[in-house]
Amino acid sequence: MGCFWSNDSLFGATNGIIRTRVGYAGGTTKNPHYRNIGDHTEVIELDYDPKTVTYEELLDMFWKNHEYGLTTKLKRQYQSLILYHDEEQRLAAEASHKAMQIRCNGQLRTEIASADAFYPAEDYHQKYRLQGHKDLCRSLGLDSSKLQTSHLAARLNGYLVGVGGMAQFEQEVGRLGLNEKQAEYVRRELERNEGGGLSC
16 A cells, blocks of 8 residues: 555554554565565555454555555555455455456556565554654553554554544543543644644
8 A cells, every 4th residue: 555654554543453563575585674675565464353344344445545546556665465364355355456447447556465474564663653652652661562462552553643533532542541641642643633644
C-alpha cells in the first residue's frame, strides 16, 4: 500500500485488529533491512479477530487506502501487494482483485502471492507515529519489543494521528488500561489530528 507507517496507523485503529507489525516480505533476499531491502516490499502484518472484522473488509480497506495509487508503476519497495496465508484468503484476494481490475480498466498493478517469510522492520519503524510521543510510551512501558506485540500500541498508533474517531476511542478507553492523564492526552491528539491525511 506504499509506505508502511501510514498503514500501521490506519489498521491499528480498526476495530477487530489485535496487533500489527511492519516489515519486509514478498521477495527472495535473505535478511532484508531498510537500507538493503532487496526484492522485498514494505508490508504490514495483521493479527485480527474475524468475528469483528472480516478478511473481505480488510481487503476493502486495502483497496481504498493506498498512498500512491493502484495503477502507478512503483519500485518494488512500495509495490501494491497482497500476501495470503491460506486458500480461503487467496480466493477472496483474487476475487477482490478481479473486481478492482475492472474498475481500473485493466491497469491495476497489485500483485497477489503466498505469504512466505516475513522480516520485521527495524525498531524505529514499528508504531512510528506512536514513537513520536516518547513520554506517553515511557509512562505505558511500551518498549521496542512491545511496539510489535502490544494491542495497546497498535490502537494508540492510530488514535494519536486521528484515526478511529473520538466515539470509538471513548467506547474502548476503559479497556485500554490508560489512566486519566494518559487518556486525556490521547483525546487531545486525536481531536487535533482527526480528519488529517496519513501520508508518510
